[in-house]
Amino acid sequence: MQEKEKIGYLESTCRNIYPQDSSYRDKAKARLDQLTMPHWALGDLMDLAVDLAGMTRSMTPPVARKKMVVMAGDHGVTAEGVSGYPAEVTTQMVHNIMNKGAGINALANKAGAEVLVVDMGAMDTFEGIKNAPGFLSKKIAQGTQNIMVGPAMTKTQAVMAVEAGIEIASALAVDVDVFGTGEMGIGNTTPSSAIAAVVTGKTVEEVTGKGTGIDDEQLTHKVGVIKQAIAVNKPDAKDGIDVLTKLGGYEIGGIAGLILGAAALKKPVVVDGFISTAGALIAYLIEPFVRDYIICAHKSVEPGHSFMQQKMHLRPLFDLNLRLGEGTGAAFAMHALEAATAILTDVSTFAEAGVSQKE
Incomplete structure (x- = not known):
């Protein structure tokens, strides 16, 4: 029920x-x-x-009140050595963002955008900051399962993650004109690459990059992990919830929901880089009209990013060789919205x- x-x-x-x-x-x-x-x-x-x-x-067009929503989640697939950083960096970087020391804080501040961190599915419970201003807990679980051996989550959890994003958009809408997507989750380029390959029809090699900076040998291993994850889980490329269930992250589901919620409220949503666009693809599979409210901030260095944007028939505003995530590209692109409105x-x-x- x-x-x-x-x-x-x-x-x-x-x-x-x-x-x-x-x-x-x-x-x-x-x-x-x-x-x-x-x-x-x-x-x-x-x-x-x-x-x-x-x-x-x-x-x-109202664009003055901007909110960067940074979704955090951990990934079971990090156990396979697909990232250059240990899993605990997710928690450490959440604290860094809360302490206003991250890249997203610097760029959001210059854009006049507020930053909200949302725990969608991190391992940590964030007891010390869970009631702090600028932090929201929507935790579905403490990290996803290892997609190399089975689904990332249950279908119910996938729907809960998307709904949590919708609820956030609805709750914030009264004070927000424009939403920006961001994320924090070590290992999340792996599920994002898997989503990109399945939905765009490109090969795993074509869409998979070095993420946080792994070497060529690690990249070959990462490609193999993603191929096995797709083979084991057999996601339906036309079913957004099924793709999220089998391959995704909780932060990716939250981003999808935020985009759906913003679109239902007729509010623009500026989508950041590779992981955020994986969330946008999930939203697009669920409801294709959502693309009419997505503004692609930039083209990431990650090779699969442009394929995902092309799948939604969208073009990025900038190509600045960005690959940080966190919502940094979306925060930078907020200036373009102000400029376009002024024109x-x-x-x-x-x-x-x-x-x-x-x-």
């Missing part, structure tokens, strides 16, 4: 996800066509302005400025 109720809640959220509003897209494009500059001279920023108008149903609202048209147009 509990599982049926959870799935019902997820389905009800998906029923509230609609494409962008074409009338606002048309109005935004009409204004941008008449701005005092050569036609579409600000390129992708103008495309982004059209998207923001369509997402928010507004010619003055739409602050630049005069030829008629407003009394400037002669091109003959």
Whole structure:
């Protein structure tokens, strides 16, 4: 009964996800066509302005109140030696973020974005900070199971993880205009690579990178682990919950839910790098219209990232050779949203400025 109720809640959220509003897209494009500059001279920023108008149903898209949601989770597959760092670094980095000493803190601060850390499935219980401002516990379990030998989680746990993300979006929405996705979980490029291979149809070799900086020998081993995980679990590439159940992480499920929740609320969600995009792919499999609310921040160094973006028919705003995660790329991209909105609202048209147009 509990599982049926959870799935019902997820389905009800998906029923509230609609494409962008074409009338606002048309109005935004009409204004941008008449701005005092050569036609579409600000390129992708103008495309982004059209998207923001369509997402928010507004010619003055609200983007000032920004929230970076950093999902944390541990992974049983780290036992296979797929990461360059020990599993306890997940806990240590959560504390670093809470102490405002991480990359995400620096970039979010400059972007005027608040940071919320969510424990989706870390090994640690975080007793010392579980009630601290900027920390939220939605723990499903203390880490996933080892995907090399079986499913990462049960189907019920997968649905719970996605629903937890939806609940976070709903709870924060009253004070948030734009969501940004982030994550912290040692070993999480391994399930993300597995998800990328299954959903995009690319080979494991094509989508798997060095993550935290493993060497070539370790990369070969990582590829073998991922191949066995896919062979053992046989996920259904068209079923987001099945893919999450068999391969995912709790933070990946939480990110998927956050994106679904944001889309249902007609709020933009800026998706960070490789792991965040694995979460976006899960959300996209569950409800394809969710892509209308996703803004891809950047193209990661991880080779599978662009394939995942292509699967959703989305293009990244930047290519800066980023590979940190945590939400850093999404935090940086928040500046682009401010810029795109300013172009739409602050630049005069030829008629407003009394400037002669091109003959």
